[in-house]
Amino acid sequence: MVQRTEDNIDRENAAKVEIIAVDSGKYSLKSFRVINVNNETLTEAFSIRNKIRKINKDSVIIGNSTLRVNYEGETYAFGENGDDPDRDTVKSSFLHKLSVYIAIHHFIKGSKENNIEVELAVVCPIIQYVNNTLRKEFYDLIYNEGNNITINVDNIEKTFRIRSLRIIPEGYGLLFNDEEGEYNDTIGFIDIGGQNINFVYYNGKTVLDDKCNTTDKGIFSLLDEINTNIKTNSETSFIVKDIQNENIEKAILAGGYGKKENVKRLTSPIIDECCINYIKNLINFVKILNWELAATTLIFCGGGAILLKKYIQNTIPEISDYIDFKIVEDIYANASGAVSYLYSTVNKY
Numbered sequence: 001m002v003q004r005t006e007d008n009i010d011r012e013n014a015a016k017v018e019i020i021a022v023d024s025g026k027y028s029l030k031s032f033r034v035i036n037v038n039n040e041t042l043t044e045a046f047s048i049r050n051k052i053r054k055i056n057k058d059s060v061i062i063g064n065s066t067l068r069v070n071y072e073g074e075t076y077a078f079g080e081n082g083d084d085p086d087r088d089t090v091k092s093s094f095l096h097k098l099s100v101y102i103a104i105h106h107f108i109k110g111s112k113e114n115n116i117e118v119e120l121a122v123v124c125p126i127i128q129y130v131n132n133t134l135r136k137e138f139y140d141l142i143y144n145e146g147n148n149i150t151i152n153v154d155n156i157e158k159t160f161r162i163r164s165l166r167i168i169p170e171g172y173g174l175l176f177n178d179e180e181g182e183y184n185d186t187i188g189f190i191d192i193g194g195q196n197i198n199f200v201y202y203n204g205k206t207v208l209d210d211k212c213n214t215t216d217k218g219i220f221s222l223l224d225e226i227n228t229n230i231k232t233n234s235e236t237s238f239i240v241k242d243i244q245n246e247n248i249e250k251a252i253l254a255g256g257y258g259k260k261e262n263v264k265r266l267t268s269p270i271i272d273e274c275c276i277n278y279i280k281n282l283i284n285f286v287k288i289l290n291w292e293l294a295a296t297t298l299i300f301c302g303g304g305a306i307l308l309k310k311y312i313q314n315t316i317p318e319i320s321d322y323i324d325f326k327i328v329e330d331i332y333a334n335a336s337g338a339v340s341y342l343y344s345t346v347n348k349y
Contacts, residue, residue, distance in 0.1 A: 021033075021122070025193050025194070030335040121167075147161065176205075187201075190282060218304060226248050230243060272311075276311060279312055303331050305328065
């Protein structure tokens with residue numbers, strides 16, 4: 001695996017071959033680029049909120065975490081000040097196309113070259129990957145028939161062409177980076193994103209299509225449930241009138257809502273019950289998918305897995321003592337593994 005480095009590389013001293021991988025989730029865009037600096041192979045990372053809003057070309061964008069993007073005659077705010085995406089379970093959308101191009105632009109914007117060629121890998125939701133029609137649709141959307149793509153981000157215009165594109169299923173990057181052989185031969189990835197959950201089942205490095213699925217029960221659905229239950233519970237409804245879901249996330253980590261101990265004490269059981277049931281429902285669902293739990297390593301990943309770490313650790317052993325599971329706490333692991341895989345397969349020159 002190539003070594004990861006910080007996002008402050010002198011791009012002009014990097015090698016000219018562009019090897020880039022993108023994991024464009026519903027919550028955030030994660031991407032990596034392989035670079036060679038002083039004969040050392042490193043990876044450079046870039047991430048940003050995956051939100052977009054069409055704006056007037058003269059609109060003022062406020063905030064350091066939002067980009068002004070001009071593409072095909074239209075202007076967009078991309079990042080924190082964009083609009084949340086819909087809850088569709090597939091990624092063949094303009095948002096994801098543009099996010100891939102923005103990631104590429106980020107990595108090449110400091111180069112003096114133009115008309116750059118890119119070797120690209122893009123992570124694809126499993127429901128899309130196992131469906132040949134949807135996978136081809138996603139491929140065609142990103143690849144642009146191999147034609148030049150011009151995009152302007154924050155008044156820097158770059159043109160590039162995708163020389164080759166590899167569509168990679170969810171989890172494969174993590175699997176590729178399993179250098180120490182920690183996992184069983186049979187591996188089940190439960191990737192808990194903001195809006196969706198991807199259930200991906202591997203035998204070795206082969207995806208078993210009939211045991212995979214994508215649902216719309218990502219972490220946002222859990223936050224919605226907790227929010228509703230606190231507002232409607234007879235003991236807490238009169239205390240808590242208006243709760244934002246980002247505060248529910250903080251409450252999960254803190255063991256209760258708010259700063260007052262009496263409010264925390266009343267809301268803590270509600271949060272615990274919802275989170276424990278959420279984990280139990282995940283295990284029940286993989287049983288429906290016929291995952292062989294006694295012979296499978298369950299890999300919980302994604303931002304939702306990090307948020308629910310203590311509940312996963314405490315609930316799974318209560319369900320069964322024979323379930324082998326691990327939690328990946330690096331939200332960039334899938335994209336990092338994808339770029340390592342791509343680097344290993346590209347004919348570099």
